[in-house]
Amino acid sequence: MSSEQVHEDNAEEKRRKAQRARNIAIALSLAAFVVILYVATWAKLGANVLNRPL
Amino acid sequence: MASETNLSAMNERVAVSSAMPSDYYELLKPRVMQLVVFTAIAGLMLAPGPLHPVLSIIAILCIAIGAGASGALNMWYDADIDAAMSRTAKRPIPGGRVSRDEALAFGLVLSFFSVIVLGLVINWLSAGLLAFTIFFYAVIYSMWLKRATPQNIVVGGAAGAIPPVIGWAAVTGSVSLESIVLFAIIFMWTPPHFWALALFKAGDYERVNVPMLPNVVGNRATQNQILAYSILLAPIGVLPFLMGFGGFAYGVVSGALGLAFIYHAWKCWQMDSKDERMVPAKKLFGFSILYLFALFGTLIIEAATPAIASAFVG
Numbered sequence: 032m033s034s035e036q037v038h039e040d041n042a043e044e045k046r047r048k049a050q051r052a053r054n055i056a057i058a059l060s061l062a063a064f065v066v067i068l069y070v071a072t073w074a075k076l077g078a079n080v081l082n083r084p085l
Numbered sequence: 086m087a088s089e090t091n092l093s094a095m096n097e098r099v100a101v102s103s104a105m106p107s108d109y110y111e112l113l114k115p116r117v118m119q120l121v122v123f124t125a126i127a128g129l130m131l132a133p134g135p136l137h138p139v140l141s142i143i144a145i146l147c148i149a150i151g152a153g154a155s156g157a158l159n160m161w162y163d164a165d166i167d168a169a170m171s172r173t174a175k176r177p178i179p180g181g182r183v184s185r186d187e188a189l190a191f192g193l194v195l196s197f198f199s200v201i202v203l204g205l206v207i208n209w210l211s212a213g214l215l216a217f218t219i220f221f222y223a224v225i226y227s228m229w230l231k232r233a234t235p236q237n238i239v240v241g242g243a244a245g246a247i248p249p250v251i252g253w254a255a256v257t258g259s260v261s262l263e264s265i266v267l268f269a270i271i272f273m274w275t276p277p278h279f280w281a282l283a284l285f286k287a288g289d290y291e292r293v294n295v296p297m298l299p300n301v302v303g304n305r306a307t308q309n310q311i312l313a314y315s316i317l318l319a320p321i322g323v324l325p326f327l328m329g330f331g332g333f334a335y336g337v338v339s340g341a342l343g344l345a346f347i348y349h350a351w352k353c354w355q356m357d358s359k360d361e362r363m364v365p366a367k368k369l370f371g372f373s374i375l376y377l378f379a380l381f382g383t384l385i386i387e388a389a390t391p392a393i394a395s396a397f398v399g
Contacts, residue, residue: 042103045103046102046103049102049103049104049105050102052105052106053102053104053105053106053109055106056106056109064198067143067146067202068202068206070139070143071139071140071143071202071206073139074137074139074140075137075140075206
């Protein structure tokens with residue numbers, strides 16, 4: 032294996048790791064966003080969240 | 086100033102991104118965000134009236150993310166000059182870790198969500214103020230004033246001064262004299278803070294053709310302006326005490342630190358304008374950060390003390 036190929040493999044590995052870390056960060060951000068809206072709804076409306084005309 | 090070719094090279098270099106989440110976090114200018122969060126908390130806690138603790142946390146989060154988004158937009162626009170300045174050359178875009186397009190998209194998405202969530206969850210006045218702050222920092226300051234006039238940071242300082250007004254508006258749904266005083270403190274603090282930095286970083290700004298005051302009117306005139314703004318800032322810093330929404334501790338802290346601020350500005354004024362080490366300017370810059378944190382920190386502690394006391398007493 033040439034040193035150039037080793038270098039390329041390392042760079043590819045680094046990119047994959049970075050992509051995985053970014054994916055996890057986006058997933059966590061989305062989950063946090065959902066939790067924020069859920070909690071905000073309860074904080075603003077409380078039990079009234081269930082009080083609606085049927 | 087870097088050419089368009091350099092900018093497209095910055096984009097190409099990160100065609101296959103190896104940016105880590107920390108690089109995106111860095112785009113938010115976390116140190117500036119700390120100040121924004123701190124002053125917004127002060128506005129929120131001093132405002133009369135209740136706000137659900139969960140909603141308060143969400144409001145602060147939105148303000149922090151909105152401020153961070155404007156930082157990302159600033160880095161997107163200023164990538165060419167950031168690359169040429171020692172202080173900013175390692176930022177994610179000039180460092181080749183994030184492309185300009187990615188930074189722009191990141192800034193726009195965060196701006197949109199921070200404003201919409203603040204509007205839906207808290208109120209539309211605070212959301213409107215946040216949107217205005219982002220627009221003012223990214224467009225008025227970064228795209229226009231920064232490269233056009235030596236008064237750039239005087240006018241642009243308004244963007245950094247609005248967070249306590251947003252915090253206040255989140256609770257009360259209005260803008261009052263008290264919140265304008267908090268705005269005025271940060272607004273008057275910004276010129277001596279940044280001009281002290283500009284004095285010992287003048288070479289950086291000169292190299293990228295940003296017309297900071299020392300490069301345009303010289304060090305001596307800048308030192309005069311720093312002293313003048315500091316003398317105006319000290320009494321404005323005491324106003325919350327005089328107006329009754331800052332307590333005795335705040336009166337003592339703001340009075341003492343206001344005098345210390347003038348002392349540092351005076352030492353900076355006395356400095357030989359050809360001085361190369363610029364120690365008094367560096368000391369003033371460091372002290373100015375302490376000053377603002379101490380003033381708003383004292384306001385926060387005073388506002389929180391009754392709640393903490395009642396929690397312990399029951």
